[in-house]
Amino acid sequence: MRIVLLLSAWLLSLGAVAAPNDVASLDRSTWPEQLSNPTLFDVASRAEILMFARVLLDTDAMDEIALKQYLGLRTVNMAAIDTLRARLWQRLLSNYNFAQRSCDQDASFCYLVENMATLREEAGRFQLDDNSYYIKWAEPSRIFHTQYRDELLRKAALFPQTSSEIERFGDYERNGDDMNDRMFLLTFDSGANVVPDHTPWLTEYLRKSNMSGTFFVLGKDIQTRLADRSVNSLQTLYSGQCVGVQGWEFRSHSHWQDWQDSVRRSVELVKGKLPENYVPLFRPPQGQRRGDAQSFFRNQGLQVALWDIDPQDSNSRLKPEQSAQRALTLMLLWRHGVINFNAKQDAVKTAMPWLITQTAQSGIGWEDCQDAFR
Template identity: 35%
Template structure:
C-alpha cells in the first residue's frame, strides 16, 4: 500500500472513532466507583494475539514479537505524524489543537519506540536479517530515519503474516489516535499524556522489560471484585498498587474494621485516588479530598503499605498543583499502559490482547486496571501465562523509579 493510501486509511480510521472519543475523553465520564462497567468509546484499540504464530513466554520469542510490533507501530506513527490540525480537529471532534503538545508527544513516542526496538534487537545475531525479517542489519542513526525505514521494512513481512500485520496496523492507528487526542487537548484538559513537573511519573522511565501493576477506584464492598482481585494476585504471587477512593475505603472499613482491612491487602501497596471520583482540575475541594484520603489511609494501613503517591481521577489535575503535593510529601502517579477495562464494550479477552500488545510495543511501564470491575482478575492470569518469564513484574514497594 502506498504512503498516500496509508495516510487515507489512517484518516478513515480516526473518523470512525470521533464521536466515541468525544464522549469518553473530552466530556467528564461517569465515576468508575460503581462495580458495573461504564459505556465508553465505541471503538477502542484492540488486537488479536492469536494472529502472531509464535510463543512469547520466553525472552527470545518476546523480543522477536516486540521487534515485529514496533516496526509496524513506528511505520503507522510516521503516517499519523502527517495529519494536519484540520485533520485532527475533524477526526477528534475538537475545536482546536495544541500542536506543540501533539508534536512533543509524537516525537517522544518515536524516540521511545526507537530505543525499544534497539533493546529488542540487542541479541539479533550478525547476518540474522536474512533469516528473521524483524532483525534489521543496520539501524538508521536517528528516530526520524527509523520511522521512514520502518515503513520500507514492512515490505519484508512474510505473506503468511499479512493478517497479523493488518491487525497490528489497525490497532496502532486506533491507539495512536487515542493518545494524539489526549495530546491535542493537553494542558487544557490534563491527562496521563504528559507531566507538569518532576514530581509526576508515568512509568516511561522503568527499565526495559519491567512492569508495575496498578488498580484504581476501589475498594468494593466485602465480597466484591476487589476481593476477587486480591485473591487472584495472591494466587499468582504478584502485587500491585491500589489507588483507593476515600469514600469507598471508609465504607469498607466501617464493615470490616482496620485490622481485617490491612490483612486483606497484605503484601500489596495502597495509595490515594482522592475522596471521590471527580476531576481534581475542576473541583474546588480537591485539596481537602487529598488530605482526607491520605489521613484515612494512614489510619487504616501500616506504614509499609501506604505509598506516598496520589493518582488523580481521569489523570486530571491543575498545572500549578505541584507545590501542594510536594508539601504533602506526595508524588503524582500516572500511567502509560491503559487497559480500558472499565469500558463495557471491552471484554476480558480484549483486555489481555490489548495489554500484551502494548507490552510488546512499550516494553516497560505502569499498567492501569480497575478493581471495581470484574475483567482484570479474569484477564491477568491469561496475560501472566502469555508473557511467562519474558518480563519482570516490579514489586509495588519499589515504585516506578
C-alpha cells in the same frame, strides 16, 4: 494546502474500517507464535514497534488544519501534539534498540536501525509479503496501531484543558518511562462504580503468585469498609500489597473546589489505618488533575502516579479478553511501564490472570510495588 488535505483524506480512508473513537484492541491469535521465551517476546516486540512507527509516520506531515479535520476537533493543542510525537519517536527508537539485541538468535523483523533517520526509513517501507508467516497479523495490527495512535493524538490535542495521563505537568508526576526494559508494574484503580469490588480476589491472587500491586483507594470506600469491619481485617486484605490514594470520591480533581481536602483526608485515613501498606502516591481519577498543583503535592510529600498501559477494562465496548490482549500488545510495544487495571470491573478477573499466564516465560519482570516510583 492541497497536499495536506489530500494526505488527510488518505488517512481518513485508511481508518475507514474503524471510527476515530473506537478503542484499540488486537486479537493476539493472529500472531502465530507463543511468547514462550525472551527471544520470541523480542520478535513480537519488534513487529509491534515497526507497525506503530509506520502509522505514526503517516501523521507527521499533518498540520493543525489537517489534524482538526482528522480528529474531528474544533481546536487542537499543536504544541502538545508535537511534544507527544517527538517523545513517541524517541521511545520507539530506544525500544527497538533493546528489542534487536536478540537478532542473532532470531532475525525476524530485524533491520539496520542505527538512529532516528533509519528508523523512519524502515517504518516508511515496512510491509509484509502475502506469503509471510506473519501475514494474518499484519492488517489487524495496522488497524490496532492506527486506533491507538488516534487515542494518543486526541488526548494530546485536548491537553491541558482536559488533563490526562498523556503528559506530565512536572517531575513530581511519574509514569512508567523511567522503568527498566521488560519491567512492568501492576496498579489498580478504585473505579467509579460501588460494586462489585474485586480487591479481595485480586490481593489473594497476587499473594499466591508471589506478586504485588499498588491499589489506589477512595477514602470514602475505606471509611465505609471500616464501618462494619475491623482495622485488622483491612490490613489482612492488603497484606503484601501497596496502597495509594485516589481521593475521597471518584471524581475529577481538575475542577473540584475541594480537591485538596479530598487528597488530604484520604492520605490521613489510609496512612493511619494501613501504615505498612501506604505509599505516598496519588492517582488522579481518569488522569484529571490541576496543572498548578506542584507545590501542594510537594508539601504533602506526594507524587502523582500516572500510567502508560491502559487495558481499558472499564470500557463496555471491550470484552475482558480484548482488554487483556490490548494490554499485552502495548507491553510488546512499550516494553516497560505501569499497567492500569480497575479493581471494580469484572474484566480484571479475566484480563490480569491471562496477561500473567501469557507472559510467564517471556522474560519480563513484575516490579515490586514498594520499589516503584522511588
